[in-house]
Amino acid sequence: MQTGRIHAATVALIVSVLGSGCASTAPKSADPTDSLEGMNRSFYSFNDSLDKNFFEPIARGYVKVAPTPVRGSVTKFFENVNYLNIITNDLLQGKGGQFASDTGRFLVNSTMGIGGLFDPATSLGMPEHDEDTGQTLGTWGANEGTYLVLPLMGPSSVRDLPDAATSMLLNPLTYLNAIVTLPLGVLNAINTRANLLEASSIRDQAALDPYTFVREAYRQQREYKIYDGNPPGDGFEDYVEGDADAAILKIY
Numbered sequence: 001m002q003t004g005r006i007h008a009a010t011v012a013l014i015v016s017v018l019g020s021g022c023a024s025t026a027p028k029s030a031d032p033t034d035s036l037e038g039m040n041r042s043f044y045s046f047n048d049s050l051d052k053n054f055f056e057p058i059a060r061g062y063v064k065v066a067p068t069p070v071r072g073s074v075t076k077f078f079e080n081v082n083y084l085n086i087i088t089n090d091l092l093q094g095k096g097g098q099f100a101s102d103t104g105r106f107l108v109n110s111t112m113g114i115g116g117l118f119d120p121a122t123s124l125g126m127p128e129h130d131e132d133t134g135q136t137l138g139t140w141g142a143n144e145g146t147y148l149v150l151p152l153m154g155p156s157s158v159r160d161l162p163d164a165a166t167s168m169l170l171n172p173l174t175y176l177n178a179i180v181t182l183p184l185g186v187l188n189a190i191n192t193r194a195n196l197l198e199a200s201s202i203r204d205q206a207a208l209d210p211y212t213f214v215r216e217a218y219r220q221q222r223e224y225k226i227y228d229g230n231p232p233g234d235g236f237e238d239y240v241e242g243d244a245d246a247a248i249l250k251i252y
Contacts, residue, residue: 033147034215040149044211047154051193056200059193066194073117074191079128080109080116085163085170089131093139101126130225132167134160138226147215155218 090099145158
């Protein structure tokens with residue numbers, strides 16, 4: 001899988017979960033696959049307001065007190081915790097070699113990497129991959145279905161909705177006491193938002209209508225993932241132009 005290109009598109013999208021912009025006043029695009037656009041824009045505006053007034057200020061404060069190496073280890077920890085979902089979808093997609101590599105990666109990083117705080121597996125030839133239930137359904141031929149914007153969660157689709165359940169069921173933290181999982185969940189949310197501060201700024205500068213930008217970028221990102229970085233279309237670049245295009249595609 002070409003993880004560099006996929007991750008570049010992912011950043012521009014994930015930030016839109018809490019994204020900022022003029023979604024509530026921008027003209028509707030009348031996309032036939034976005035039949036719930038009115039509701040979606042309302043939820044997008046809700047997410048925007050919550051981000052502007054809550055998540056982004058906290059994330060900026062977090063960046064000031066948490067050094068980059070610390071934030072990096074926090075990111076690696078939560079990526080590792082979620083890796084059982086990736087391994088399961090490797091298997092469901094018939095990717096035997098990737099399944100074996102990702103299983104080894106999870107075991108190495110969970111032990112030698114001290115619970116995933118470090119990533120010795122990459123240097124041992126077990127690179128990171130990114131699979132989920134939505135990609136598996138797409139690989140099996142399921143259509144995207146209606147585009148959705150979910151409160152607090154952001155862009156999704158009918159095909160991608162089941163991944164929320166499978167990700168939770170396959171996450172070991174789900175089965176710990178709430179006194180542990182709640183603080184970890186808050187830390188994960190803040191750390192994730194902090195990682196996307198630069199991307200959100202670029203997104204805001206690049207898009208005249210952030211809602212439409214996010215929707216089309218989300219679809220392109222999902223297509224990239226389903227086709228392992230080699231989609232049949234022109235790709236994410238159709239929706240960003242000039243210097244902003246190059247900047248977004250370079251983000252982690």
